[in-house]
Structure formats: structure tokens, C-alpha cells
Amino acid sequence: MVKTISKRVKNISPSATLTISAEAKKLASMGKPVINMSVGEPDFNTPKHIIDAAEKAMKEGKTFYTPTKGIPELLDAIADYYSEKGFDISPENVIVTPGAKYAIFEAIMSVIDEGDEVILLDPSWVSYEPCIKVAGGKVVWVPHSAGFEDAPVEEYITRKTKLIIINSPSNPLGVIYPEKFLKKIRDLAIDYETLVLSDEIYDRIVFEDKARSIAEFEDMLEKTIIINGFSKTYSMTGWRLGYAIANKDIVKYMTRLQSHSVSHPTSFVQYAGVAALKGDQSCVDKMVKEFKVRRDIMMEHIKDMGLEFAPPKGAFYMFVNVNKDSMEFCEKFLKEKYVATTPGKAFGNSYSTWIRLSYATSRENIEEAMNRLAEFIS
Numbered sequence: 001m002v003k004t005i006s007k008r009v010k011n012i013s014p015s016a017t018l019t020i021s022a023e024a025k026k027l028a029s030m031g032k033p034v035i036n037m038s039v040g041e042p043d044f045n046t047p048k049h050i051i052d053a054a055e056k057a058m059k060e061g062k063t064f065y066t067p068t069k070g071i072p073e074l075l076d077a078i079a080d081y082y083s084e085k086g087f088d089i090s091p092e093n094v095i096v097t098p099g100a101k102y103a104i105f106e107a108i109m110s111v112i113d114e115g116d117e118v119i120l121l122d123p124s125w126v127s128y129e130p131c132i133k134v135a136g137g138k139v140v141w142v143p144h145s146a147g148f149e150d151a152p153v154e155e156y157i158t159r160k161t162k163l164i165i166i167n168s169p170s171n172p173l174g175v176i177y178p179e180k181f182l183k184k185i186r187d188l189a190i191d192y193e194t195l196v197l198s199d200e201i202y203d204r205i206v207f208e209d210k211a212r213s214i215a216e217f218e219d220m221l222e223k224t225i226i227i228n229g230f231s232k233t234y235s236m237t238g239w240r241l242g243y244a245i246a247n248k249d250i251v252k253y254m255t256r257l258q259s260h261s262v263s264h265p266t267s268f269v270q271y272a273g274v275a276a277l278k279g280d281q282s283c284v285d286k287m288v289k290e291f292k293v294r295r296d297i298m299m300e301h302i303k304d305m306g307l308e309f310a311p312p313k314g315a316f317y318m319f320v321n322v323n324k325d326s327m328e329f330c331e332k333f334l335k336e337k338y339v340a341t342t343p344g345k346a347f348g349n350s351y352s353t354w355i356r357l358s359y360a361t362s363r364e365n366i367e368e369a370m371n372r373l374a375e376f377i378s
């Protein structure tokens with residue numbers, strides 16, 4: 001056989017979420033009444049003032065290369081956003097990237113060496129593990145404690161641990177980690193001299209409690225790589241705009257990697273990002289209000305069915321125990337009831353009877369999907 005594909009890339013599995021959505025699309029194209037609850041993107045239009053800003057930038061000729069790290073106006077706007085949250089940061093701590101996903105990839109590539117251990121809470125968003133593997137790191141899965149608001153990281157951390165990844169509000173859980181848990185992670189990060197990657201992409205989609213950043217805790221700003229972006233808050237998934245905030249050294253090396261790979265996010269998209277952060281925020285409030293109504297509808301149905309679930313306080317997902325092999329469950333539920341959901345297996349190792357339900361779909365769809373779920377499990 002011709003030696004072509006690298007071990008590094010062969011080592012990555014295809015995304016289970018994409019397999020389900022491909023099947024859902026196929027059934028929909030055959031005229032089946034598919035309800036897609038496997039989606040990870042808001043079902044709202046990008047607000048008009050953001051689209052207008054991109055159009056204006058294009059018409060003004062802002063269609064050329066920009067600085068690798070991003071245009072100064074956007075770096076300023078991001079630094080202002082985090083300064084308003086109480087962080088002592090400047091534009092030098094910021095790099096903008098084509099999507100938060102690429103910020104995560106660059107951050108991991110910049111800090112992980114072959115054999116370094118990275119702690120991932122099980123379940124976690126699907127792309128952390130492949131990024132760690134490509135960088136040559138070793139994934140150490142830590143299952144959550146009952147209730148999903150804590151995890152025994154202290155039992156898994158070692159002197160080889162280089163990075164702990166936290167995502168709050170969490171995809172797939174919808175959980176917001178309480179202060180007590182973040183404080184524990186802070187103490188472990190200090191004791192074991194690790195970095196923390198804090199993925200805060202859902203920081204504005206919060207219904208209860210406050211989504212605190214681990215970087216707020218004593219001595220953590222230097223040790224935290226904050227990831228955030230525009231995809232979820234401003235319904236801009238296709239625009240590909242995200243960012244990282246970190247100490248200047250990490251930003252320097254991420255910038256170096258970016259300069260030799262994607263160069264920078266699209267020029268006029270960066271101007272749209274400035275309009276998003278600096279413009280009217282009522283679009284965000286409206287979207288969050290709607291997500292809360294949908295969350296409440298879904299949660300009531302799930303409670304009525306007597307199913308166990310993680311406390312859904314933010315993002316737009318519920319993680320639910322269906323007490324059956326979730327791969328089989330999701331396949332059958334889609335084939336027989338035409339509802340696409342995501343098996344827990346896609347997000348780690350320990351939750352093979354759990355599924356993720358996204359409520360980034362209309363109230364009517366949620367009601368109908370919950371009726372079909374009740375029928376399916378009865």
C-alpha cells in the first residue's frame with residue numbers, strides 16, 4: 001500500500017455529529033418530517049446591523065490582508081468587552097481567528113508537546129480531543145460527579161498535566177460550573193503548574209446563575225487561555241470569527257502559527273465583529289429570552305417523562321439519560337420518529353446511555369419532538 005496519510009491524522013475519528021446530520025438531511029430530502037435536534041448553531045438570522053457593517057467594509061475596499069492577529073479596532077473591542085467584565089487585559093493579549101474552533105486548535109498546538117497530558121471533562125465538546133491528538137498530547141478523561149457540577153480532577157491530574165480544558169456554559173451539558181468547582185480547578189492549576197483553556201463561547205447564553213471565568217480567580221489570568229467568538233452570541237456561525245485571550249507569550253506563538261496557516265480571519269468579517277461587540281445588544285437579549293422559553297418547554301417534557309438530565313442553565317442543549325445504548329437509540333429514534341439527536345458517545349467515554357438535545361429549533365418543533373420522544377420511549 002502506498003504510504004500517504006499521516007499517523008497524526010489517521011488517529012482522528014470522523015465526527016459522530018456529522019454522521020447523524022447527514023442521515024437527517026437524507027431523510028428530509030426524501031420528504032420525511034425530520035426535526036433536527038442535533039444542531040450546534042442558533043436558528044436566528046445574523047442581526048442586520050452586523051451584516052450592514054460587513055457590506056460597508058467591503059464597499060469601502062476593506063478587502064485586503066489585515067494584520068495576522070486581527071484589525072486593531074476588533075482587538076480593542078474584544079479587550080474592552082473583557083475589561084468591562086473586570087479583566088486587566090489589553091489588545092496585546094488578544095488574537096482573532098477564523099472561528100473559535102481555530103483559536104482552540106492554535107492554542108493547543110502552541111502549548112502541547114508530544115506526551116503532555118490534557119485533562120478533558122467527560123462529556124466535552126467534540127473537537128477538543130482531536131485537537132489534542134493532532135498536537136501529540138494525551139487525553140485524560142475525567143467523568144463528572146453526580147449532578148454534573150463537579151468532577152474529581154484531583155484524582156487524575158499528574159505532573160505531566162500541561163492543560164485543563166473547561167467549557168462553561170458547557171456543550172453538551174448546558175451546565176454552568178459553580179464557583180466551588182472553578183476554585184478547585186484554580187488551586188490544582190497552581191499546585192501542578194498547568195495552564196487552563198477556558199472555552200467561554202456560550203458566556204452570554206445564560207438563564208440562571210452567572211457564568212464565571214476561571215481567569216477571574218487569583219493568579220489565573222496569566223495561566224488561562226480564554227476562548228470566545230461570535231458564532232453563538234450573534235448567530236454568526238458561517239462567518240467564522242472567534243478569538244483567544246492569553247498571556248503575551250502564548251499570543252505571540254499563536255500569531256506565528258496563524259501567520260503560516262490561515263493568515264487571519266476574512267477582512268470585512270472582522271469589521272462585522274466590531275459592529276457586533278460595539279453595536280446594539282438587544283438582539284442578544286432577545287435570542288437568550290427565546291432560548292430560555294424553549295429550554296423551559298423542553299425541560300418540562302423531559303421531567304414529565306421521568307428522565308434524568310444535567311441542569312440546563314446555559315447554552316442551548318440538554319443532556320438526558322435515555323437508559324439505553326445511545327448510538328442505537330439515536331439511530332432508531334431518527335429512523336422511526338424522524339428526530340435527529342446526538343449520542344453521548346460523541347462527547348467522551350462515560351455517558352453511553354445519554355443523548356444531547358439541542359433546542360436551537362422552534363417551539364413548535366420542540367413540542368412535536370418531545371411528543372415523539374414520549375411515544376418512542378413508552
Ligand SMILES: Cc1ncc(COP(=O)(O)O)c(C=O)c1O
Pocket residue numbers: 040098099100101102125167170171199201229230231237241242
Ligand atoms: C464549546 C464550543 N467551543 C467552540 C465551538 C466552535 O465555535 P466556532 O463556530 O466559533 O468555531 C463550538 C461550536 O459548536 C462549541 O460548541
